[in-house]
Amino acid sequence: MVYGVSGDRFGLAADDYARHRADFPAEGLDRMAVLGVGIDGQSLVDLGCGTGTVARQLAARGCRVTGLDVDRRMLDAARSLADGEPEPPHALSWIEAPAEDTGLADSSFEVATAAQCWHWLDGRAAATEARRILVPGGRICVCGFDWLPLPGSVPGVTEALIEAYNPAWDLGGIRDPGHEAHSDLASTGFVDEGAFTFDLEVPYPRDSWRLRIGASAGIVNLDGDARVAFDTELATLLDEQFPGDNLFAPHRVWGLVAAAPTS
DSSP states (O other): OOTTSOHHHHHHTHHHHHHHSOOOOHHHHHHHHHTTOSOTTOEEEEETOTTOHHHHHHHHTTOEEEEEESOHHHHHHHHHHHHTSSSOOSSEEEEEOOTTSOOOOTTOEEEEEEESOGGGSOHHHHHHHHHHHEEEEEEEEEEEEEEOOOTTSHHHHHHHHHHHHOTTOOOOSSOOHHHHHHHHHHHTTOEEEEEEEEEEEEEEEHHHHHHHHHTSTTTTTSOHHHHHHHHHHHHHHHHHHSOSSEEEEEEEEEEEEEEOOOO
């Protein structure tokens, strides 16, 4: 999802973002399923789907998925990745539209997901729209997969460098966007059904981490010289502080599930 980020720059970086960002962990999808989201056969809309990471994974699990995003290039990357999978999901479609005004029919989906995007949305408007397009009692999962910028870690060193090059960037630190999403959903009548949080180490090939960071919101809007200088300095820091073929980045996986009223 690209609200708050230059569409031109972010769209042009969509391929790197898609190919070098780790997939949402299977353990997180399992936790969603326990709470009634992402079960085989469900009709599901993935709001702010970006390059389709969660949409594609849930389609592979048997859901009938519509991925929705405002940036056509992100959707093009999602479609390309889906088509290139060994067994492309059949029940998967893409729509260019904002999460706050989808244009979808009333009560047309059993479940909705919003992965790693709620902080870009008008949360109250997105929650209102989700309630409209879900069936009575339908469920929504707002979730995230965020690096943890712990001192001395790969994300910690990386985030400090991002802030040095882009002081206006305000998405750093260990955040809890789930609290805001919970408030937005409750304000529109959704009822809490449960939540989950867990941490894990994510392995990244060294170049993939650099490309993933170069396509992220903190760097993608810098001018060309600054992006090159940032990447050169990041490569040097990684070589000095984290030798070896692979990097290991601590991440936090979180999600909350809420149900629409039954009437």
